[in-house]
Amino acid sequence: MGTQWKDTVDVADGFDAYDDLPERLIGYPAVFAALGIGDPSVRTVLDYGCGPGKVANRVVGASAAHVVAADISAAMLDIARTRRAHPRIQYHQIDSGGLPFLADDSVDAAMSCYVFINVGEQAQIKAIVAExxxxxxxxxxxAILDTNPDTTGIRFSTFRSGEPGRVYAHGERRQVLLHQPGGGVLELIDHHWPRQTYLDVLAEAGFREITVAQPLLDPAAAAQAETPPAEATRPPFLIVSGVK
Known part of the structure; x- marks a missing residue:
């Protein structure tokens, strides 16, 4: 079993405190580009697995879109509603993975950041993608953003996903270390899904024009560091997207 996100206040607080620097510099810009965030045609965005609302808040900051932000965790949503309330963000709690508050064909773009790796059964991932x-x-x-299964075990600037040198099986539990500002480490457990899993579940649900991105840190940003971070040469994230 992986980390219990649903009702764990300490995990929610620790995850919110995590400085998502690599995601801000590398991951989220790639997701926003894939979805066309900022294009006037993208008026409503679904953030499936919104956590404490950091990404939803960045969407409304970067565009005029409205965001439907949904998560299974009441503790995460409490943080989001308290710290990241916005008139163009609607927060909803998910029950059993469904989105009954949304009609068919009702959103212009959708994303899931750090969702698949926190699901231990491929059948459940398939159900999420179908919904x-x-x-x-x-x-x-x-667009889906997760830690890159091909760089498992690499110590990036603020996190390490998996143990160095270890090869993980399909869906296997994996230790994650999130290094907190000012010291301390939040330890989580997620699941290892190879790249092909993402391609297969999107194709099975009917998505087409499926693309894969593995962005690196911009060379100009890497040059500012005294020691080049791993993100300059090893892609920390896998971004898979498809069109309905």
């Missing part, structure tokens, strides 16, 4: 496909309008794009 996102249902609510996404034809022609809309879905």
């Amino acid at each position: 996102v496909h249902r609510v996404l309008r034809p022609g809309g794009r879905y």
Whole structure:
């Protein structure tokens, strides 16, 4: 069993305190580019697995879009509603993975950041992707961001996912260390899914034009560091997207 996100206040607080620097510099810009965040045609964005609302808040900061932000964790949503309330963000709690508050073909774009790696059964991942496909309008794009299964065990600037040198099986539990500002480490347990899993579940749900991105830190940003971080040469994130 992985980390219990649903009702764990300490985990929610620790995750919110985590400085998501690599995600801000590398991961989220790639997701936003894939979805066309900022384009006037992208008016409603689904953030499936919104956590404490950091990404949803960045979407409304970067565009005029409205965000439907949904998560299974009441503790995460309490943080999001308290610290990241916004008139263009609607927060919803998910029960059993479904999105009954959204009609078919009702959102222009959708994303899931750090969702698949926190699901231990591929059947459940398939159900999530099918539900996102249902609510996404034809022609809309879905983007998934997770830690890169091909760089498991690498110590990046603020996190390490998996033990160095270890080869993980399909869906196997994996230790994650999030290094907190000012010291301290939040230890989590997620699941290892190879790249092909992402491609397969999107294709099975009916997504087309599936693309894979593995962005690196911009060379100019890397040059500012006294010691080049791992993100300059080893991609920390896998971003998979497809069109309905």
